[in-house]
Structures are given as C-alpha cells and as structure tokens.
Amino acid sequence: MPERTSLKSVFNLEKLINSTATTQIQLAETLTREFRKFIDSEYVISDAETQKVYECDGLAAYCEMPMLVVLPETVEQVQRVMKICHQHNVPVVARGAGTSLSAGATPHKNGVILSLAKFKNILEIDPLARIARLQPGVRNLAISEAAAEHDLYYAPDPSSQIACSIGGNVAENAGGVHCLKYGLTVHNVLKIEMVTVDGERVIIGSEGLDNYGADLLALMNGSEGMLGVITEVTVKLLPLPEKAQVILAGFDSVQTAGDAVGEIISRGIIPGGLEMMDTHAIKASEAFANAGYPVEAKALLLCEVDGTLEEVQEYIDQVADLFKELGATSVRISHDEQERALFWKGRKSAFPAVGRISPDYYCMDGTIPRGQLAHVLTEIENLSEKYQLRVANVFHAGDGNLHPLILFDSNVPGEFEKTEEFGGKILELCVEVGGCITGEHGVGLEKIRQMAVQFNDQEVAQFHSIKSAFDPNGNLNPGKGIPVLKRCQEYRALLKGKNIDSSDTHNHHHQSHAINNQGVA
Amino acid sequence: MSDITSYLIDQVSAAVSQQTPIVIQGNGTKNFMGRAFDRDAKIISTAEHTGILNYEFVELVMTARAGTSLAEIDAALAEHNQMLACDPARFNGNATIGGSLATNQSGPGRPWSGSLRDHVLGVNLINGKGEHLQFGGQVMKNVAGYDVSRLQAGAMGTLGMMTEISFKVLPKPASTMTLACPLSMQEAIQSMNKLSGTAKPLSGACWDNGTMYLRLSGAKSAVEGTADKWLSQLANASLLSESEAETFWHVLREQQNEFFTDRDEDIPLWRFSLSPTAPVYRQVEPWLIDWAGSQRWLKGNFVHAELQGWAAANGGEVILYRGGNRDDEVFYKPNSVLKTVHKNLKQSFDPHNIFNSGRLYGWM
Numbered sequence: 001m002p003e004r005t006s007l008k009s010v011f012n013l014e015k016l017i018n019s020t021a022t023t024q025i026q027l028a029e030t031l032t033r034e035f036r037k038f039i040d041s042e043y044v045i046s047d048a049e050t051q052k053v054y055e056c057d058g059l060a061a062y063c064e065m066p067m068l069v070v071l072p073e074t075v076e077q078v079q080r081v082m083k084i085c086h087q088h089n090v091p092v093v094a095r096g097a098g099t100s101l102s103a104g105a106t107p108h109k110n111g112v113i114l115s116l117a118k119f120k121n122i123l124e125i126d127p128l129a130r131i132a133r134l135q136p137g138v139r140n141l142a143i144s145e146a147a148a149e150h151d152l153y154y155a156p157d158p159s160s161q162i163a164c165s166i167g168g169n170v171a172e173n174a175g176g177v178h179c180l181k182y183g184l185t186v187h188n189v190l191k192i193e194m195v196t197v198d199g200e201r202v203i204i205g206s207e208g209l210d211n212y213g214a215d216l217l218a219l220m221n222g223s224e225g226m227l228g229v230i231t232e233v234t235v236k237l238l239p240l241p242e243k244a245q246v247i248l249a250g251f252d253s254v255q256t257a258g259d260a261v262g263e264i265i266s267r268g269i270i271p272g273g274l275e276m277m278d279t280h281a282i283k284a285s286e287a288f289a290n291a292g293y294p295v296e297a298k299a300l301l302l303c304e305v306d307g308t309l310e311e312v313q314e315y316i317d318q319v320a321d322l323f324k325e326l327g328a329t330s331v332r333i334s335h336d337e338q339e340r341a342l343f344w345k346g347r348k349s350a351f352p353a354v355g356r357i358s359p360d361y362y363c364m365d366g367t368i369p370r371g372q373l374a375h376v377l378t379e380i381e382n383l384s385e386k387y388q389l390r391v392a393n394v395f396h397a398g399d400g401n402l403h404p405l406i407l408f409d410s411n412v413p414g415e416f417e418k419t420e421e422f423g424g425k426i427l428e429l430c431v432e433v434g435g436c437i438t439g440e441h442g443v444g445l446e447k448i449r450q451m452a453v454q455f456n457d458q459e460v461a462q463f464h465s466i467k468s469a470f471d472p473n474g475n476l477n478p479g480k481g482i483p484v485l486k487r488c489q490e491y492r493a494l495l496k497g498k499n500i501d502s503s504d505t506h507n508h509h510h511q512s513h514a515i516n517n518q519g520v521a
Numbered sequence: 522m523s524d525i526t527s528y529l530i531d532q533v534s535a536a537v538s539q540q541t542p543i544v545i546q547g548n549g550t551k552n553f554m555g556r557a558f559d560r561d562a563k564i565i566s567t568a569e570h571t572g573i574l575n576y577e578f579v580e581l582v583m584t585a586r587a588g589t590s591l592a593e594i595d596a597a598l599a600e601h602n603q604m605l606a607c608d609p610a611r612f613n614g615n616a617t618i619g620g621s622l623a624t625n626q627s628g629p630g631r632p633w634s635g636s637l638r639d640h641v642l643g644v645n646l647i648n649g650k651g652e653h654l655q656f657g658g659q660v661m662k663n664v665a666g667y668d669v670s671r672l673q674a675g676a677m678g679t680l681g682m683m684t685e686i687s688f689k690v691l692p693k694p695a696s697t698m699t700l701a702c703p704l705s706m707q708e709a710i711q712s713m714n715k716l717s718g719t720a721k722p723l724s725g726a727c728w729d730n731g732t733m734y735l736r737l738s739g740a741k742s743a744v745e746g747t748a749d750k751w752l753s754q755l756a757n758a759s760l761l762s763e764s765e766a767e768t769f770w771h772v773l774r775e776q777q778n779e780f781f782t783d784r785d786e787d788i789p790l791w792r793f794s795l796s797p798t799a800p801v802y803r804q805v806e807p808w809l810i811d812w813a814g815s816q817r818w819l820k821g822n823f824v825h826a827e828l829q830g831w832a833a834a835n836g837g838e839v840i841l842y843r844g845g846n847r848d849d850e851v852f853y854k855p856n857s858v859l860k861t862v863h864k865n866l867k868q869s870f871d872p873h874n875i876f877n878s879g880r881l882y883g884w885m
Contacts (some may be wrong), residue, residue, distance in 0.1 A: 128714050131800040152718065173664050184662065186671070187639050191836075200858045207836025208794030209815050211851045213881055214680060214866065216859070217640055219670030222664040262579035268602065268692035308721060310742035367660040369580055399661040400580070412770040417805055439662030447665070454665050458652045462869070466667050469865030484667065 024110060027088060028067050031112065034084050035070050039077055043118075045069040054113050057098040057105040058160070061362075061416060062445050066093070066107030073118040075193070075201060075231045082229065083199035085112055090199075091475045094225045096168030096327045099160040101363055102444030104172065104224050104480055111478070114229060116167055122146050123232070130237045131190060131207065136167025136230050140174075152237035154363075155182035160346065160442065167230045173222030175440035177273045177347075180398030182238070184440070186221035194220065195473045207234065219466070224442050225477040225498060227470040244272060245316045246308035246343045249323040250330040251296030254278060255374040257299035260326045261397045262370060264303065268320070269315050270343065272306035274398035275347050278377065281354065281392040281405070282346075288353035291346035294330045301328075301397065302347055304340075345420035350394050358390070358407035360420050366430030367439035370400050379429055380404055387422045389415075401428065401439035402430070428453050429494070451481075452488035453495070460488055522572030524586070524651065526616060526684055532565045533682060534651035536875045545678040547588050547617035551624050555677050555880045558845045562878065564801055567619055570684065573597050575659070580789050582642065582659050582676070584687040587619030590855050598690055606634040619683045625674040628774040629725040632717065632797075636672030640689040642782070646673070647682035649871030659687045672866075675704040678877040679885065680870040686772050694738035698748045699766035702733045702758040706808060707801045709733040711753070713813040721747045725770060726813035729780060734769060736760075773811065780809040784820050789845030791828060793817040795837025800833055818842075829853065850883055860884070 028046060035044040045051050046068055055063045067090075072078045085092050091111030095208055098105050098220055107113050110155040119135035122142070126132075127150035132143055140161040143154040144250040157176035164174065169185045170192060182188070193206035205217040220227060251257035257276055264271065273460035277285065277293075277300045301323070305315045315331060323331050346353075354361050368376050377393060384391045390407040404426055408419040427450045437443070437450040451460065465484045467474065483491075536543045542562040546552070549568075557597030570588040577583075578601040585594060589800075591605070592614030598604055616626070618679060622644075625634040643657025646669075656669035673683060682803045703713060709728035716735065716840050725736030735751065737744045750759050761769065772778040784790065797814035809818040819828070825841060832839040838853040845851070855863060867874070867885050879885070 117572060127718065129796055130714075130718055131796075150718070151720075164879065173668075175662055179662060183635070183639065186668070187635060196858060202856065202858045202862075204859070206794065206836065206838055207796035209812060210625060210627070210636060210638075210675070210794045212675055212794070212838055212840050214676035214863065215625070215671050215674045215854070216862065218638060218668050218674065222668055227667075239718050242720045265581060265692070266579050266601070268695060270692065304862045307739070308743040308746065310746045311722070311740040314740045367658075367662050369577065369582075369660060371577065371580065396662075401660075401662045435660050436658050436663045437665050439660070440664060442664050443666070457657075459654045459656065459666070462648060462652075462654055462669070463666050465869035466669070466866065469862060469869045505780070 027090070031068055031088065031090065032083065034224055035068075035081060038080055039070060039072055043071040043073075045071075054098075054115070055105055057095075057103060059101050059103045059444070061335070062103035062106045064107045064109050066113045067110055069113040069115060070330065071115045071118050075195065078114070078195050078229060078231055079199040079201060080198065081112070081114060082195050085475065086198045088269045089473060089475065091478045092229070093477050094171070094229045095165075096165035096171070097139070100168065100172065100442060100444060101365070102438065102442040102446040104442045104444035104477070105168075106476055116165070116229075116231075117373060119231070121169070125150065125237070128250070129207070131234055133232065133234045134166050136233060137165045139167055140164050140166060147237050148240070150237075151240045151281055153240050154188065154235055155238050156185050156188055159351070166233045166235065170221055170230055170233055171223065171225050172440070172442045175396070175399070175401065177275055177396060179396065180274060180399075181270050181272050184221075186218055188236050189217065189221060189233060190236055191234040192217065192220060192230050194228040194230050196228050197473070197476050203233070204431045205234070222442070223249040224444065224481045226467055226481050227476065229476075236318045241272070241306035242308050243312045244304055244340065245312050246334040247301075247303045247305075247316065247319055247323065248293070248330075248332045248334075248343050249301045249302065249303070249328040250294035251299045251327065252297065252329050254299045254377050256327050257301050258370060258373040258397070260323055260328070262293045262300060263322060263326060264319060267318070269319065271303050271319070271398060273302065273304035274396070275302040276300065276395040277347065277350065277360050278393040278395075280390065281350050281394050284353040284357050284392060285346040285350045288356060289346040291342050291351050291469050292332070292455040293346050297329055302343060324458055327444065346494055348395070350392075351456040354392050359409040359411065360407070362406040362408060362423055363441075364406065364423050364426050365401070365438050365441040366404075366435055367399075367401050367432050368433050370397065372433040372435070373402075375427060376402065376433060380426060383422055383425055387418055389419060389422055396439075399439070400435065424450060434492035448481070449487070449491045451483045452491045457485055457488060460485055524567055524572070525570045529565065529567065529570065529682060529684060530647055530651055530653055533647050533649070533875070536563070537649065537651055537873050538749045540873060540880045541875070544739050544880075545682050545877055547620040548590065549616040550612035550616045553843050555847075556883065558880065559878045565651040565682070567617070567682065567684075573686075574685065577659075578603055578690075580659075581690050582687060583690055584659060584685060585618050586685055587683045588617050590614055591618065591621065592834065598816055602693050603690045604693045605640075606689065607631065607637045607640055608634070608774060609637055612775070618688070622674055622683065622686055623676060623678045629727060629811055631872055632726075632815060633724050634691070636674070637688065638671050641670050641674065641686060642689060643687040644670040644673055644683050645685040646683045648681045649873055649875055651847070653684065657687065661689060677881045679867060679881050681876060696741040696744045697736065697738045697766070697777075698744050699725070699737070699769065700748060700751055700755070700758050701761055702735070702755045703731055704728070704733045705731070706804065706810065706848045709810065711803065711812045716751075717797070717813045722812055728810040729772060729773075729778065736766070736770060753760055780807065780818065780820075787844050788820055789822060790843040791819045791823065791839055792838060792842040793819070793828075793832050793839045795832050795835045799835035799837070825850070830849055852881060
C-alpha cells in the first residue's frame with residue numbers, strides 16, 4: 001500500500017509540474033500578444049537567446065531567465081504594462097542599467113523584466129532653480145555633463161556613474177565618494193514620478209525642499225523596485241566648486257590612518273572626499289594605475305578638499321600639516337588638475353586593479369562606525385587566514401562604508417560558496433560592531449539572509465507590511481530586499497548551530513550600544 | 522536623564538487592548554501645528570524620556586531619547602564645537618528631538634545644510650501593536666530595509682511613538698558674516714537664486730520687509746573673500762554687526778521676528794514650500810521669504826484651495842501652519858492614489874488607529 005501511495009503522489013506531482021509549465025507558456029504567449037498591441041514587437045522579447053543579456057545584473061553569480069522582457073518608451077506604455085501584469089498577477093522586475101552589485105535586478109522566472117533603458121532623455125535643466133528633470137534611464141554622469149555649461153553638477157557619484165542610471169540610483173539610494181559632505185541620493189532628489197503596481201501614475205515630492213506629511217519620498221529612495229516603478233526623477237544641482245585639491249598620505253598602520261581621519265573631522269573640516277585603502281589595495285592599484293602610491297605603506301588616505309579658492313588654500317595646508325603631525329610616512333598634495341586626476345585614478349581603478357591579480361573578486365559593502373575600523377580589519381585578516389582567501393580593503397573613510405574585496409577563483413569547485421560564506425561573516429561582523437550589512441549596494445538577493453542578523457522578526461514583519469501598503473499581492477521585484485520570516489529563523493538557527501550568537505538579533509543591537517557607549521562624552 | 526521605555530510600551534499596549542486613542546506629546550511646543558487634537562484621546566507624554574545615550578563627536582553622530590530637549594543637545598554639542606546642522610526652531614530650548622523630527626523642523630540654513638529628515642540615521646519606535654522596533658542605525662550609509670527613520674519626518678507621530686533617535690551632527694562653521702541689501706521682493710527672489718548658483722559659502726538667504734539678508738558661513742578666508750566681493754557687487758549692501766546678525770537669524774529661526782509676532786493669534790499663518798524661483802504672488806499681502814525663495818510665509822485670511830492652486834502651479838504645497846480653523850484640513854491634500862498609500866501605511870504601523878488620530882489628516 002505505501003508503495004502505491006508514493007507512486008500516485010509522484011504521478012500527481014509530475015502532472016502538476018507539467019500543467020504549471022503549460023500555464024506558464026500560455027501566460028507568456030498571452031502577455032506577449034497583449035504587449036505587442038502597443039509596443040513594437042522587437043521590444044517585447046520572448047526568445048531565450050535575446051533575453052540572455054537580462055539574466056543577471058552586476059552581480060553575475062546570480063542568474064535567472066525571465067518569462068518575458070519588455071522595453072516601453074512612454075510612461076503610458078509603462079502604465080499599460082503594469083495594468084496587464086496586475087490583471088494576470090504577474091511579477092514585475094524594473095531594471096535600469098543593471099549595474100546593481102546585489103542582484104537587485106535579477107529576473108523572476110515567472111515574471112516580466114520591465115527595462116527602462118529607452119527613457120534616456122534629460123527633460124529639463126533649470127539653471128536658476130538649480131534642478132534637472134530626468135527620465136529614469138539617464139546615466140548618472142550624463143547629468144553632470146549636461147549641467148556643466150551652467151557651472152552646476154549632480155553630487156552623488158557612485159563608482160559605476162559612467163553607466164548607472166538615475167532611476168536605479170533612486171531605487172538603491174546610491175552613494176559614492178562624496179557622501180560625507182554632499183549626501184546620498186536621498187538628499188539630492190526632490191521629486192519622482194512613479195507608476196504603482198496597478199498602473200496608476202503619481203508624483204511624490206515637489207520642487208520645494210520639504211513635503212508635508214509622512215516622507216514617502218525618503219521611503220522610495222533605496223526601496224529596490226519593491227514599491228513602485230520610477231518613471232521620472234527631479235534632482236538638485238549644485239554649483240561646481242571653484243577648486244578641488246587632493247592630498248595623498250601614506251601611513252604605517254591602519255589605526256594611525258583611521259585616527260587621522262577622526263582628527264580632521266573633529267577639527268571642523270569636512271572634506272569633499274575621504275578614502276582609505278589597505279596595503280593589498282594600494283599595491284594592486286599602483287601596479288595598475290602608476291599613480292605614485294606609496295607601496296610600502298600599510299594604509300593610504302586620499303583626502304579631497306573642495307570649495308572656494310580661499311577655503312581650499314586654507315584647509316589643504318591644515319590637512320597636510322595635520323597628517324604629518326599624526327605620523328604620516330608620506331604626504332603629497334596635487335598641484336594641478338592632471339595630478340589630482342592621477343591621484344584619484346588609483347582609487348577609482350581599485351576594483352579592476354584587484355581583478356587583475358585574481359581570476360574573480362567579490363565586493364562586500366558593510367558599514368561600520370569609523371572607530372571600529374582597526375578591529376574590523378584585524379578580524380577580516382583572521383577570517384582571511386581561516387578561509388584561505390585573500391582580501392583587499394577599500395574604505396569610504398568619511399562615512400564608514402567598507403568595501404572588502406574577496407579574491408577567489410570561480411573555476412575552483414566550491415570556492416564561490418566559501419567566498420559567500422566569508423562575505424556573510426564580514427557583514428555579521430559589521431552588525432556586531434554597530435554598523436549595517438549594506439551601505440550603498442542594497443540587499444537584493446545577495447544579502448537577504450543577513451537581513452535576519454540586522455533585524456528581528458517583528459522588524460522584518462513591519463517591512464513586509466510597508467510593502468503591502470504599496471503592493472498587496474507582492475508582485476514588485478518579489479524575493480528581493482526583505483526575507484520571508486521562515487528563512488530568517490532558519491538562518492539564525494544555522495548561525496547558532498555554528499556557535500555564533502545571533503539567535504536574538506536584539507542582543508546585537510544592545511551589544512552595539514554597549515560598544516559605542518564607551519565613547520559617551 | 523531617565524528611561525521610561527517600558528512605561529511607554531505599557532501605555533501603548535493598554536491603549537491597544539482598550540481601543541482608546543492616544544496623543545503623543547513631548548514638551549508641547551508644537552501643539553499649534555497640525556489639526557486639532559482628538560479631544561477624547563489620552564495624552565501620553567514622552568517629556569520624561571530624556572538623555573543623550575551616545576555622542577561620538579569624531580563620528581559626527583549622536584543618539585538621544587525622543588524627549589531630550591534641544592537645549593540639552595545643543596549644550597552637549599557645543600562642548601565639541603559642533604551643532605545640529607539643520608538648526609530647527611528651539612522654542613526656548615524646550616523643543617524635543619522627537620517632536621522636531623515628527624514635524625521635520627529646519628532653520629534658515631535648510632537649502633544648504635539640510636533638514637532633520639536629511640540628518641536622521643536611525644529611530645527606535647513603538648508601533649501600534651506595542652512592539653518596540655529599531656530601524657536604521659548610527660552610521661551615515663545604511664540601505665538595509667526600507668527607510669522607516671526618514672518616513673517619520675513630517676508624519677506628526679501618526680506612525681508610531683519614537684523612543685530613540687540617532688542623527689548626524691556637524692562642526693560649527695569657523696566664521697560667519699551677514700550682508701543686508703534693500704531690494705524689492707521680486708528682485709530679491711531673482712538675486713537669491715542667482716547667488717545660490719555660485720560656489721560661495723552661502724548659508725542663509727531671506728527677504729523680509731524690503732531687505733534681503735545673506736549669511737555666509739565657513740572657512741574664514743572664504744567668508745571674508747565672498748563678503749568683500751558681494752559688498753562691492755550688490756547696490757547699497759552693508760555688513761551687519763555680529764550681534765545684529767546673530768539676533769536676526771535667531772528670531773527668524775524661532776519664528777519670532779516682527780513678521781510673526783505682529784499678528785493676532787487667530788490670523789492664519791500660511792507656509793509655502795515650492796520652487797525657489799516661483800514669481801511674486803499677491804504682492805500687496807504681508808510675506809516673508811526664506812530659504813532663497815523656497816519657503817514663503819504669508820499671513821491673513823485666505824481660501825486654502827486658492828493658495829494651494831498657486832503653490833501647485835509653482836511646484837509646491839502650502840499648509841495652514843498656525844491659527845485659522847484647525848478642525849478643517851490644514852495640510853496639503855494628496856490625490857486619491859496617494860491617499861490610499863498613506864492610509865495603508867498608517868494601517869501597517871498602527872492597525873488599531875490609536876496614534877494621533879486626525880492630527881495629520883481628517884481622514885486618518
């Protein structure tokens with residue numbers, strides 16, 4: 001009897017799978033037909049070969065083929081696509097340039113990829129009001145290029161700025177190297193136009209600085225495409241600084257360099273950019289860029305001061321003197337724009353440079369209180385020993401955003417899995433010292449497990465109910481950003497099994513308070 | 522300094538089980554804002570929930586309990602020559618950090634140094650199920666989960682009872698100077714916008730009673746260099762003395778200069794947030810223009826919908842900030858789609874509708 005039952009259930013399961021697959025194919029055909037009524041056939045992509053380029057974003061370790069890809073070119077078309085998907089209860093993943101490093105734009109296998117690549121127009125630049133109105137597919141760098149004729153620019157500059165689009169920047173709340181002084185995307189966006197999951201068009205924010213009532217605009221920034229589809233963005237433009245100058249300083253320990261950063265800030269100087277690199281990153285970058293970095297140094301600081309001519313002159317000398325006083329082993333000041341660009345070239349090419357010394361690298365994105373830097377780097381070094389994987393560290397020192405680059409070889413069986421586990425440990429460490437699992441890359445699919453370390457079940461449940469306020473059926477970028485509660489519990493149990501105390505995440509919160517409380521003034 | 526978190530959680534839980542609405546109040550300095558209180562609701566005070574929990578001046582971060590007064594925060598910051606960058610109204614020092622965030626208060630430096638919403642890094646709050654939750658953190662970059670902390674800015678306590686707030690602070694500027702220049706309203710709007718587009722250390726731009734005021738803050742050399750340049754460029758411009766300047770910006774921030782005080786308590790005071798280049802409107806009426814044109818104050822009896830029509834045409838909104846009929850809607854009215862989103866969000870944080878019911882909108 002038991003045999004018969006099991007045979008029967010296998011049969012039923014197969015039947016179910018077959019019927020689901022058939023329904024799925026029929027659904028894809030129906031949607032393709034409906035979309036082609038108002039979008040050119042070639043922009044409704046249903047064949048696997050053409051869909052292939054959409055299978056992943058900047059984090060290629062996560063791949064999935066979508067059911068369908070569609071590239072509308074007007075907001076009305078986006079609305080119609082959303083309405084049709086809503087009727088059929090089909091998941092939608094909005095996608096900009098696909099430069100996300102957290103698998104935020106990875107397709108859903110039963111869903112539609114809604115590419116906004118055709119929304120490339122700068123709609124308006126108002127130099128007097130200092131704003132730019134943009135379609136979501138406009139590249140980040142293109143905004144500053146277009147504003148330059150008015151001596152204005154757009155401040156947030158993620159390292160992918162040559163390719164990433166402003167719609168994606170809003171979805172991820174993108175940062176960059178100038179955040180300490182000029183803020184993140186959320187500080188530089190005034191207004192968005194958004195299409196809701198059921199195809200309604202709404203405006204959030206205004207051309208004024210404040211909006212009354214609960215701040216929906218802030219909520220949309222960093223919401224990873226899970227609350228709505230952004231179809232227009234209005235950003236603030238800032239006057240181009242009269243001058244910018246960079247100081248390059250080498251230190252014989254990470255601790256000394258970290259202390260120097262704190263000292264500059266406590267003297268009242270807010271640099272435009274403040275970056276740190278560890279010895280591995282220095283060596284790799286120098287070999288690649290020949291920027292004149294001190295390869296014998298254990299840590300390197302790049303400190304950019306910008307503002308009026310007088311201000312830069314006043315502060316650059318102060319910072320240089322301070323670095324020497326605080327034990328810098330070498331200090332160089334850029335003398336012209338060419339040299340300034342050269343100093344930055346090393347830092348900006350750090351990722352590809354590291355790519356040259358290893359077949360693959362995995363970029364992490366934790367944030368920590370700056371005072372914890374030396375401790376965190378020592379722990380990372382210990383983990384590196386344990387996992388037998390090299391790590392190079394690049395650090396947005398001004399705002400505490402750490403990017404450890406784990407070097408690995410994906411051709412070695414099991415090595416990516418080992419790398420991911422190592423990366424997970426680094427993020428857990430960041431939470432432990434009072435930081436967070438992602439500073440600017442987003443959660444996506446990549447860090448969804450670690451969400452359980454930063455948040456407890458009630459907090460995760462609150463996130464889910466916020467999502468439901470916008471998207472009751474959960475069709476916008478499903479599976480990203482916020483983990484299902486069951487998975488949180490499983491992950492915490494797994495960590496507990498490995499003797500790491502993460503069973504109660506609120507312990508972490510309180511621990512972090514305890515660590516920070518030592519510094520109460 | 523006292524921690525009454527468990528008392529607050531108990532009060533919320535009791536309100537939930539008895540289905541009795543509550544009004545969250547700090548020191549009550551902004552009771553005049555928003556719609557009239559629900560008269561049947563019980564007032565729960567966070568005024569005793571005070572204390573600075575953490576201040577890392579090197580990290581530019583402070584964490585304080587929601588009932589902590591801005592006077593206490595200012596005093597702690599001053600020891601390290603730092604300040605609240607958004608410079609909210611202090612209301613004689615009694616304003617609390619929680620109330621300031623719930624109403625998203627910012628001072629005259631708003632266009633250059635941001636609002637409290639911009640500087641908040643994390644909040645702990647008790648939601649309408651009596652759960653004490655923690656969002657954001659103490660670091661400047663944090664994109665894990667939705668930005669619940671900044672969502673509280675302007676929500677007037679309708680989404681929960683905040684217990685702790687972490688925020689970014691900044692060094693005080695090394696030097697400050699203020700110029701005054703007689704100009705018409707129209708000329709001032711044009712001039713403030715033009716000057717805002719130059720890379721100079723502008724930190725305040727206001728027009729009041731026929732005079733434009735420009736504040737410069739930053740490195741001494743930059744402030745002095747710019748002041749010299751503008752004094753020669755702007756016709757009839759003069760330099761205010763240090764004490765004159767300090768008084769001017771102080772009373773402006775506190776909404777205590779003559780424009781605000783020379784008014785019957787009942788006369789409505791309207792606050793516009795709109796495009797800084799919006800043209801002059803109803804020129805004969807009494808106006809004060811701040812934030813280089815982006816925030817405008819108007820006093821007098823007007824029809825809200827008419828003012829809102831003009832504000833919307835100029836990229837913004839207008840609220841009935843003070844006085845007038847506060848049983849009617851005083852905030853901007855969202856369209857039906859956004860109204861649903863606001864209602865759903867309220868439901869998600871406060872399913873039994875116990876927090877500050879009707880304070881923000883009559884329908885919520």
